[in-house]
Amino acid sequence: MKNSQILIYRIKLILLSSLLSGISLAPAEAASATATAIFGNFSSEGLTTTTGLIGTVQNSSAPFNNPKYLAHFNKSVGLLPHYPTPTLTVTANGxxxxxxxSGIQIDTASTLADSAIDNTVISLALNPPPPTKSAQLYPQPFLQITVNRLSSSSSFNRVFPNFTTPTGDTNIGFLQLSGSLINSKTPLQYKGHPSKDYVLFQNQQLTVTLNRQLIAALVSCTVGPSSGGCQTTAESITTDAINISITNAEIDGQAVSGEINIGHTFAE
Structure with a gap:
């Protein structure tokens, strides 16, 4: 028998012995989770603006059980050093x-992240508003988002040594989008349980994706005469109930890029 084959058999025996003796081969600190109600970031003219993480909770030391409740939130941030100032205003309740x-339970571990919002209004507009006579030159707002009864979740289940199940979910009671970036005579509306990565709206400046799910995976490959090929194992999942991506949108004469996430959850 070749030395390489003997080495493979020895490794298998060591792994089996470890499992039978109750020794976990995965680090307990591998589990982590994040839930954030709202966050946005923008860049223009070399400036970067962020709302910060609104209603966020995170932990990476399993086991853990961390709830957070915020009854009311209101914040405004200026995007450009202009007057009137293009301003993002976030108001949210509930x-x-x-x-x-769960931490490691014999040979399994489960992680869950949930985000829910009773209602929120997010507006991108000039502050102070332009005179009524200028409404045609500066249609306002640039973007307004109204959401009621939104929830998002990410769950990640692991069976050691290498079987994983990532799951994401989104439910939206009511969503309405309007503004000059949408460029629609009637507001855009949605309610329900969107499928994964559902694109609600898209133009050159704006993309609105519902139930956006990003799964990070590890690809491991073996080589040699008895190679088993490559195996892909999911390592984490991120779910955004609503993701609004802005690309070089003309706002007050300047190109602005960035994104707004509502109902952001992450689990690994």
Whole structure:
């Protein structure tokens, strides 16, 4: 028997012995989760502006069970050093964020992140508003988002040593989008349970994606005469109930890029 084959058999025996003796081969600190109600970031003219993480809770030391409740939130941030100032205003009520991890239970581990919002209004507009006579030159707002009864979740289940199941979910009671970036005579509306990565609206400046899910995976390959090929194992999942991506949108004469995330959850 070749030395390489003997080495493979020895490794298999060591792994089996470890499992039978109750020794976990995965680090307990591998589990982590994040839930954030709202966050936005923008860049223009070399400036970067962010709302900060609104209603966020996170942990990476399993086991954990961390809920957070925010009854009311209001914040405005200026995007450009102009006057009037292009300003993003966020108002939200009933923010509930929760993360949970069981830690390692014999040969399994589960992690869950939930984000829920009773209602929120997010507006991108000039502050102070332009005179009524200028409404045709400066149609306002640039973007307005109204959301009621939104929830998002990410769950990640692991069976050691290498079987994983990532799951994401989104539910939207009511969503309405309007403004000059939408460029529609009637507001855009949605309610329900969107499919994964559902693109609600898209033009050159704006993309609105519902239930956006990003799964990070590890690809491991073996080589040699008895190679088993490559195996892909999911390592984490991110779910954004609403993702609004802005690309070089003309706002007050300047190109602005960035994104707004509503109902952001992450689990690994």
């Amino acid at each position: 923010i509930r964020s929760k993360i949970f991890s």
